[in-house]
Amino acid sequence: MRTRLSGATPAAWISKAKNEPMRIVVCVKEVLDPNAVNNLALAGKLRIGADGRTLDVASVPRLINGYDEQGMEVALRIRDAGVECRIAVVSIGGDQQAVLRHCAALGADEIVAIDPAGAELDCEAVAKLLAAWIKGSGGADLVLCGRQASDDDQGVVPVLLAEKLGLPAVLFARAVEVSGTSLRVTRVTSDGDEVVQGAMPALVTVSNEVGVPRFPTAKSKMAARKMAPVAVTAASLGLSAGDLAPTVALVKQQLPVVAGNCEFLQGSAPEVAQTLIARLRADGVI
């Protein structure tokens, strides 16, 4: 028995025909390449833009958030395991073609770009847009998101989205198994792996422990070029500019200053080793 969301409250989830395939929605975000940003930072070349709030990143490529790509990988593994499913991938932003076509090439059946019409969105507004689209497009049995985006690192959109959909959220998955309407998730915790089980519909966030996601084949890339994302506007989802006005405002962004207080030990390898151990012992560190 499949259940689908068709209204505003959990009570509005309705039963659908048994033979209808499971619907998985994967939420993806385009981010600045975190390795490129990090390399700039390591080289001391990272700069904040004139607005004092955003990175000056003309030279940094944009790509799919790595954790979201792993969310897509989890969806594909569910399909690999023999579960009949349709995978819809949704992103927010006017120009998300590259990211969405990548997911199409990987095997998404449906790709959707929600255009926020230039409005600056906070996490709450992002969750509102995603929730409105999911509700309006036939609901979902399983929503997959990356554990966080590698730009703001907040990791709160998935949980806000789950709340708006009235779904339970399971965080930091390394493995997800579907069995009928039941979901088994292996979570990464600080004490080791934990396995939890519950009924769908549900939202799961995916952690990097999932491992390296697959690459699309050349042939599927070619085919995906013909697939255009379905364009959705905030207005068509019934959300006004006022609905999306941020309650959390980014005021400024700065580069951290690391004091730097390193004493370089000089000499041959045996000499520096002796010196270091002696210093650590003298300071009571070891």
Added chain:
Amino acid sequence: MSVVVCSWGNTVERGTEEVLTAARAYSVAAGLPLRWVVAGTDCEAVRGLAARYGVAAVDLISHPKLAGYGPDALTEALARYFAQVQAAAVLLNQTAESRLVAPRLATRLGGAVVTNVFALRHEGGALHVSATAYGGDTHATYRMPAKNSIVCVATTTLAAEHAAAPTEPQCNPVDVDLGAVEERFKVTAAPKAEGPRLEDAEIIVGGGRGLGKADNLGLIRDLAAALGGMWGGSRLLVDDGWIDASRQIGLTGKITRPRLYVAAGISGASQHMAGCSAAKTIVAINKDRDAAIFRYARFGIVGDCLEVIPELIKAARGG
């Protein structure tokens, strides 16, 4: 209106004292009383701490359904509590658990949430929080609403400081009705105790790609053993399949705060430093004198790990 620290369980988690310190500073700046709400069964465990950190009142939510950590019961209990206690800001110690509970609470209260916060300021009458972004490569400052701002505090870089004058907090039992709540996901296999945790280790040796190849990880293990500590590595080693994710130190891995951290062949990327920069003493070994890791290190050795570490093992074993 109050500033409220929120925690659960009957043991006081590492980081709680740092959260109390940050909360007290903010409550003084905002001119609001500081409360501490605990979902658990034992008030005595927290009352002494509450007194030392200047908490005005402790609220204890006790309910059989809160006996173990259950996110659904906990969210419901806290939502009901905050319907009675008006909060300007709610501070939580950032953990895997609070990363779920905090945004859910924000939604229930119609508030807002920011995670990875390391500083709170009262500026122009509003709460401003600073949080790490881009794995720590930048610091972002956000302005939050005047009511029900939920703040997840990443405590690794914060210091705990007792209040100048201790308080004598009363412990108020709080009744909540959790009759209808059932956990939607149930734990079917709890984490197996896998021995000591990196999070609790006093001495850690961390390896990076500078080790050259997976075979050289033995050096890291041996040095950790010689120093009486544990070992781990950067996320790159996990991605390369050299080590298990349970040994990953960094933003999305283990957040450690040892007495000594030896970084071997690690460049010092912010994502990694988020998991070890709270170490009291950092020793860095790297071929590249300009590597970022030396900015964080107390002692630096410019050299090849493969030459230096065997000597360190010898020196540590001797004497």
